Amino acid sequence: MTESDVDARHNEKMRRHKEAREKMMAGKTLERGLLIVHTGAGKGKTSAGLGMVFRHIxxxxxxxxxxxTKSPDWVTGEAILxxxxxDLCTxxxxGDGFTWDTQNRAQDxxxxxxxxxxxxxCILDPAYRLVMLDELNIVLRYDYLPVEEIVEFLRTQRPADTHVVITGRNAKPELIELxxxxTEMVQVKHPFREGVKAQAGIEF
Known part of the structure; x- marks a missing residue:
């Protein structure tokens, strides 16, 4: 097969792909607020949520x-930025920091x-287009708040055009269903296992 033949096959394949894509997209006409969950053991849950925040800004x-779960005493890149x-981000x-640092369940x-x-x-305030609840899944994992209350509020009171992003490991099944x-972040490799500590600009 000549290079021209390869190019011709590629062009035809892309033409068909474009037609199929345009047909599919023609049926996507709705626009509404989304409930988005980033969970899993892999890195990147908060970072993915912040990416959406920065896009809105x-x-x-x-x-x-x-x-x-983050403490006001911590210095993080996202807080600095x-x-x-x-005027665009509250x-x-x-939080009070990691639960193993506080060691006080009532306080947590x-x-x-x-x-x-x-x-x-914030969610009920029409001024906000997106509200990110960072590490809410951790709070729910330890039963600091009843998941039923969270789910009921998000189901019945969240404004129709407001996006809510929830991050953290071990998302509750009820939240996933709603x-x-x-998106589940899957850890394949992590430098922590090689003795590399958390670094500014990567982890915080």
């Missing part, structure tokens, strides 16, 4: 980021409850 759409856009670092529950109340207020989009 780029389009001038207001966002809120509620971080459930998001604070540069106070950043609420509502109270902190999670306060964060959830602020999250609900979500419009679920």
């Amino acid at each position: 780029a389009y001038g759409m207001r966002t809120a980021v509620i971080q459930f 998001l604070r540069q856009f106070p 950043l609420d670092i509502s 529950i109270a902190t999670a409850r306060a964060g959830w109340e602020r999250a609900k207020a 979500a419009d989009l679920v």
